[in-house]
Amino acid sequence: MRSLRAAILIACVFAAWQLLFWYAGSNALTSPLDTMAYLGELLSSPRFYPHLIETAKAFAAALAIAISAGILIGFTLGLYRFAADVGEPVLVALYSIPKLTLYPIVLLAFGIGMPAKIAFGAIHGIMPIAIFALGAVRNLNPVYLKAARVMRLSPSRIAARVLLPAAIPEIFTGIRIGFSLTLIGTLLGEMFASQRGLGYLLIQAIGLHNVRMIMALTLLLVVIAVTASALLLAVDRRLRRNMLGTN
Amino acid sequence: MTPVHVALRGVTRVFPASAAQREVKALGPIDLDLRTAEFFVVVGPSGCGKSTLLEIIAGLSTATAGTVTLEGKPVAGEVPEGIGVVFQEDASFPWLNVTDNIAFGLRQTALDKAEIGRRVEHALRLMGLTEFAAAYPVQLSGGMRQRVCLARTLVQKPRVILLDEPFGALDQQTRFLMGDELLRLWRESGATVMLITHSLDEAAMLADRIGVMSARPGRMLEIIETGWGEERGSRVVATPRFGEITARLWELLRDESQRAMTGAP
């Protein structure tokens, strides 16, 4: 039943797209079929791949930074009450500001190129991960800590063998959200700070009013993002199901 | 005169004033001796500090005043070796299956794998969990999860076992049966047991001695000797002695419970 609904949903999206195309004309959009055909062409063209790889590299680096720094910050704030009282409002404020306004500053600091893109991606992803890691520590069932102390575990063992496994589902939700945001951030970075990559191709296409390219790239990005998100969601659900009984 | 296993003298616990509340005297002063290998039950109205008392004896929190000694050595701030605790809430780790849960504490020590395996095997059989050895807590009922926690405690062969309303979430009939099981485990382990409960029936049918606590700040009102021998648990529920004990308990606790309910000082 679930896959039927998903199929209906996708069909509706495509139908709406087609209708929009008929309404707005080929100057504004390309039809679903045209777009997919063009995307197929791009994907089989050898000049396209370097851009894809460039984006992938930047994204991977940004994500790695976002995850490690995010968990570190979140755990530190979670374990030290005063640090949390000071730092949490800052995290929340940073999360909610339009980070795109920081791009001039990032560019001035890192120059054009890979570091700027990675920085931009990481900035976007770090917040939700930190916020969820903090939440995970906070929401840790206190009885687990007590039980661990009764078993006379040292603090580092408690952190590794009890805190971390218990916190994984919640951290993972943060990573799932951070994943999407890091992707968006990396793309934005590429739009302004690079001569290579999918973001660069996009902004070039915008400038040249290359509607076919814009739509094909958008489709590609949406497909990648949605697929990755669906996979992560499945893992997230799996993790939560194992813990569901006691929460 | 049976040797004293755990001794409390003048134990008091005061929670200091904070932004949220005034200073609260939660417990004490308490003088209490737990005799070696006895089954001691603490009853009292809500909020009287029973759980606080248990945590202080276990070394999970520190008394504001007074001393606690276990086998002659003082207990303060750190959980001493040889103590096991079963909490009211389910403390089984959801990310481990039953076997790994039970083995968890042992695996953190230097004990060799074969011995760990033997003890876990024994505990599974003892608690009737053998067919659930590979199951995860989320697949088990509340009662079974408490059995896992109990098993996890027992494999470490503690000499003192503290239980904080372990059957609180279970229905009455299951509680009766679990009480009998607890007695069986107590006899087998030879440990000193202190059980906290709010059920007067449970106290009356299981204990060697019952410590009755007053409303907050909890102090020991009276210690009742039940006089039970081998024969106790659900089998003595119909005896006159059981009725006497529960009557006495209610007599002591009626006013205290009233005070706890209305929050009168």
Add this chain to the structure above:
Amino acid sequence: MTPGQVRLALAAALVLLLEGLSRFGFIDRFAMIPPSEILWHLGKILIVGEMWPAIVKTLTNVAVACVAAIVVGVILGTLIHAWRSLRETLDPLFAAYYAIPVYAFYPLFIVIFGLGDFPQVLIGFMLGLVAVIVNTLNGLDRVPRVLLKTARIQRLGPLATALKVTLPYAVPYIFTGIKLAVAYSFIGVIGAELIMSRTGLGYEIGYAYNNFDNAVMYPLIVFVLTVAATVNTMFFLWEKKMLARRRK
């Protein structure tokens, strides 16, 4: 020291550090001007007034996007909540929604709707809408059955139940969505302005950047960040207060 004081102290220390590094030449003027100058220029910009049209435009767009997202979101959320199979069909869309790089649609919007304010507002609206819907659904889910049964026993009709029982109970959770809509409206509108608009604060920042005009760029960035952070923090604290009444 209270947490607030510590934050203030840390912020002050950071500003002093930047001031020092700038003034003593460790930070190139080309990259950044000293904080004191940034503030000075900000004051000038606000008083002289030539930026005010841009400021008003941006803030108006943000407000419109936000209010639209909230109103439409709550209504849609309530409707979807009532229609079970629709909800189940849309569920994967909601889950995947925030993975989609919405900015990528911006050029399409411009082509379809022209170069006015609408594309920016639409992006802000689109970003905030699903957050409101999801949180409205969550809030309505959380209304305990027992309250609904009580309403039936009191013989309240569906509309009265919705207004007197369901919505009041769900409000704190819906408010989480409102808080997010505020944040996303800022992010959507200003981000879109930066990418491709001809008016608004986002555009002005980009323009100043391209013209190496640090004296305009930095003050504007500071202004945008301050306004966004303040408004969002206000909503965050408000939400916290609401939810505090619910937690034990």
